Each structure stands twice: as structure tokens, then as C-alpha cells.
Amino acid sequence: xxxxxxxxxxxxxxxxxxxxxxxxxxxxxxxxxxxxxxxxxxxxxxxxxxxxxxxxxxxxxxxxxxxxxxxxxxxxxxxxxxxxxxxxxxxxxxxxxxxxxxxxxxxxxxxxxxxxxxxxxxxxxxxxxxxxxxxxxxxxxxxxxxxxxxxxxxxxxxxxxxxxxxxxxxxxxxxxxxxxxxxxxxxxxxxxxxxxxxxxxxxxxxxxxxxxxxxxxxxxxxxxxxxxxxxxxxxxxxxxxxxxxxxxx
Numbered sequence: 001x002x003x004x005x006x007x008x009x010x011x012x013x014x015x016x017x018x019x020x021x022x023x024x025x026x027x028x029x030x031x032x033x034x035x036x037x038x039x040x041x042x043x044x045x046x047x048x049x050x051x052x053x054x055x056x057x058x059x060x061x062x063x064x065x066x067x068x069x070x071x072x073x074x075x076x077x078x079x080x081x082x083x084x085x086x087x088x089x090x091x092x093x094x095x096x097x098x099x100x101x102x103x104x105x106x107x108x109x110x111x112x113x114x115x116x117x118x119x120x121x122x123x124x125x126x127x128x129x130x131x132x133x134x135x136x137x138x139x140x141x142x143x144x145x146x147x148x149x150x151x152x153x154x155x156x157x158x159x160x161x162x163x164x165x166x167x168x169x170x171x172x173x174x175x176x177x178x179x180x181x182x183x184x185x186x187x188x189x190x191x192x193x194x195x196x197x198x199x200x201x202x203x204x205x206x207x208x209x210x211x212x213x214x215x216x217x218x219x220x221x222x223x224x225x226x227x228x229x230x231x232x233x234x235x236x237x238x239x240x241x242x243x244x245x246x247x248x249x
Contacts, residue, residue: 002099003045003099004043004100006100007086008065008105010060011080013078015078017221021106022056024244028238031049031056032063036236038065038103038112043115047064048067054070068093069092071088100185100186100188101183103115106215107211107215108235108236109213114133114182118133118185130199130201131186131205132185132198132204134179135206135207135212136176141155144156184198187199210232210233
């Protein structure tokens with residue numbers, strides 16, 4: 001069985017939802033659910049948090065993740081691509097692992113089973129460098145437009161069609177998927193061979209329901225709280241469930 005690790009990215013500089021990785025949802029910081037998801041998946045040798053913040057590192061350790069070193073500030077800006085901190089982390093670790101998974105704190109409802117299923121699917125797809133979560137789009141690109149002055153044109157060329165996509169019903173349109181950040185698993189070799197986190201051949205992991213729910217802004221945060229309050233989603237059970245992290249702990 002290939003060796004694998006879980007990597008939880010958690011930089012400190014979130015702008016749209018300040019401190020979102022450690023904002024409290026249902027009694028625990030958001031990052032606690034990512035740590036538990038990775039632990040409960042039961043397929044990772046280690047659960048490692050990559051952060052530039054001592055505070056986030058302390059909270060991640062409280063819930064059972066390793067933080068063997070802090071991420072350099074130059075790899076933690078609002079415009080830093082994932083490949084920078086990812087390559088740095090894999091190079092700095094004292095061991096090499098065949099596979100890595102990105103377990104983002106901003107997807108609290110995807111559950112540990114998603115990673116078991118995702119890993120199984122990737123191993124059954126030997127031609128793939130990686131697997132990542134996608135879902136059917138709600139806003140189809142066939143109905144999108146580019147505004148050019150006083151007129152506009154379809155984003156996608158549809159001149160070859162008898163009925164343009166923008167004039168058709170959604171069920172008649174070709175299926176198009178959009179990525180979400182619920183799950184990414186890749187062979188570590190692709191990072192060094194292609195300088196990307198996903199490689200060249202990617203397998204789709206189809207999410208359903210709230211598996212692909214991602215906290216990107218304050219509206220998402222409010223919706224996450226409402227979903228939890230309504231009992232329509234489940235969060236990983238944090239073990240031990242008490243006490244939650246507090247600065248005085």
C-alpha cells in the first residue's frame with residue numbers, strides 16, 4: 001500500500017473571512033474539523049498543518065495535528081500559489097511519502113469517508129496523477145456572456161450549433177463540472193516532475209449534497225452556521241470533544 005499524508009493548509013491572512021481557519025463553528029475552530037476528518041479517514045500516516053502562524057499552529061496541535069515547522073511568510077501571501085508551500089513542505093519533511101492529500105479547513109461537511117473513497121478511486125486509476133473534487137455547475141458557461149462596449153457575445157463559441165446553448169434549457173446542455181476544494185489527492189512525484197500540485201492527468205471525484213460546500217466569504221459562513229443549526233449537515237465528532245481550544249488552555 002502506498003504511503004500517504006494529510007496536509008492541512010492554514011495561512012493566517014484570510015481577507016474575506018478574517019481568521020476563518022480558526023473561527024469557531026459549533027464549539028470548535030474550523031481547523032479542528034479538518035484535523036478530525038484526516039484522522040478519522042484512517043488512511044494517512046501523518047496529519048500535518050502548514051501555517052505561517054504560531055497561533056494556528058498551537059490550535060492545530062491541540063486537536064492532534066503535527067506542525068513540524070512554520071511556513072515561510074513568502075509562501076503565505078494572498079497571491080501565493082499552493083505549489084510553493086506544498087513543494088517546500090514535502091522537501092522539508094524528514095520522510096518521503098508516495099501520496100499527499102489536501103484537507104482544507106474550509107470544507108467542514110465533506111466527511112472522512114470522502115478521503116477513503118477518493119484514495120481508493122485514485123489507486124484504481126493508474127493513469128491519473130491526481131484526483132480532485134468536482135460538482136455539476138449551476139451557472140453553465142454556455143449561458144455566459146462577454147460584454148464588449150454596447151454589445152455582448154457568448155463566452156463560448158456556439159456558431160456551429162443548431163440551437164445555441166444560451167437559448168436552450170439546462171438539461172439539454174452538455175454536462176460541465178466545476179472544481180471545489182473538498183478533496184485533492186495526488187502522487188508526490190508530480191510536484192517535483194511538473195511543479196504543479198495535480199500533474200497532467202486528473203481524475204474527477206464527484207461530490208454530492210453538501211460535500212463540496214466551501215467557506216469563501218461571510219455569506220458562506222452564515223450559511224454554514226444555519227445548516228448546522230438546522231441539523232441538515234453533520235460535522236466530524238471532535239475527539240476528545242471537550243474542552244475546546246481556548247488561549248488559556
